[in-house]
Amino acid sequence: MARCRLCRNEKKRTPAEIYLPAHRLPLCRQHFVEWFERYLERTIRSFRMFSRREKILVAVSGGKDSLTLWQALTSLGYEADGLFIYLGIEENSFSLLSRRAVEATAERLGRPLHIIDMEAELGFTIPDLRKKTRKYCSMCGSVKRYYLNQLAKRLGYQVIATGHNLDDEASSLLGNLLNWNLKYLARKYPVLPEEHGFVRKVKPLCRFTAKEIRTYAEIKGLPYLPESCPLSEEATRPLYAELMDELEEKAPGTKLRFYLEYLRKALPLFAEKRENFMDKALIKCERCGEPAVSSPCLVCRLKEEFKNHAR
């Protein structure tokens, strides 16, 4: 077995338990954690995501990505608190187990955790929404982004951090290229600045593969929930993810290069023409005051609709 590259620098002969093909790096468990956190720090700096003087709100779902992000940011000395949205998904006790994973992590890190109960806020859960519309999956995303942004502003957080990883970014980039979704291609940057009533949003794990993140979560013993949402019905994303996995398997480093070269070379070209394919201007919802493409916004409309039905 190869020896840990970083131990070798320290004149030790520890066998490497982990091999990172994209970085051609054999590492022992301890140095893997060190590498992970150092590479995260470099990502945060090189994209100018945030500083140690800013308060960060991490969107935590209970999965490996968001819990790893929360753990690693805290280890690095960032002031990062959690926000969990309780969606009321009873299948496989998904929401309950997710909340427990998040609470256990909060306790372990000694950081504040904010919890929003979707039913209390909106008058309905995701399973309720699913009975009404086939678009519940994308709507769930919209609702979560809405509360994340609203809460960050209310509680004075300067930055929202989400756990999107390299697999997510590379496969959605591929999907958007295959469909030439220019609107998306023009703004897929891992930092979206504060503007139009939106808090700054960042994706600090954008250079880490799902596998690297899982390794970190396991070494650290994070109590994450391995299952993905039982109601998720994304049809084509897994296909693009599989294709990227095949490419990565044959040529390690493909995902990272594909994504980083896009950010460096192609995104600026798309972004320059952004106004040509941005279809809807942002306005302010006249009920809640949040930025939206229509007024009342989606969340206010859903609230109204479910209130009428409950009567």
Add this chain to the structure above:
Amino acid sequence: MARCRLCRNEKKRTPAEIYLPAHRLPLCRQHFVEWFERYLERTIRSFRMFSRREKILVAVSGGKDSLTLWQALTSLGYEADGLFIYLGIEENSFSLLSRRAVEATAERLGRPLHIIDMEAELGFTIPDLRKKTRKYCSMCGSVKRYYLNQLAKRLGYQVIATGHNLDDEASSLLGNLLNWNLKYLARKYPVLPEEHGFVRKVKPLCRFTAKEIRTYAEIKGLPYLPESCPLSEEATRPLYAELMDELEEKAPGTKLRFYLEYLRKALPLFAEKRENFMDKALIKCERCGEPAVSSPCLVCRLKEEFKNHAR
């Protein structure tokens, strides 16, 4: 079995023997040929490739694509002649069988065929080149393009047509996107205008899949050689082609949409910035007068090298 859509229009009840999933079109054999030629005509017109008053030189290799192109252009009444380059590949009698396929097609179509013997022109064959360099595969392409262009000018052809199909275009587009090869992405149009000493070049089969072309070649009984070059060593292209095939299988029409939307929406963005990533300006080779990136050009340098070795 479904009935032929076009027979149905003619109030006949012929069963469809062919189904085109990307076009959702069931057709009988006769109407498939009609559809193929009509769609080719539409492609030629919509990209303004050439008119019936122009002389076209078709680069024929003996494979299904180039022979189909030659046959269909002739059926449509275009003045299309063939150019075959004898590369001297003895493995599996490849060059010999290719030349026979091309000659049989010329006879059948009653059209002139020009044959260039690489060894007579250059003093070496592709197998000779292969003994000297690992880049023989891309050099073979360069040498063929050189003679195609030179001969077209000398013999007064206004247009060079090649058999590149949708599978080629979509998979090389995917490969160039995964590597963000902007230089290529800025000029992947199926028509390259006459400029800098280059004759106009077109790819009339760019909207047809390999499968559609094979069907046409088989119905027409074209004597094409089914084997691809025994010396071909492209490592990653087949992978991208496989990925595109998988996508096409799951969502028929993906290749065509991916390619056409690129031409319509993305290529103009890349092309606008073309001068930023065109690395080398074109000059004139001081020996042969052909356009090249260096002088002497690749072909003149190879000639020289092999002459010296023969002494």
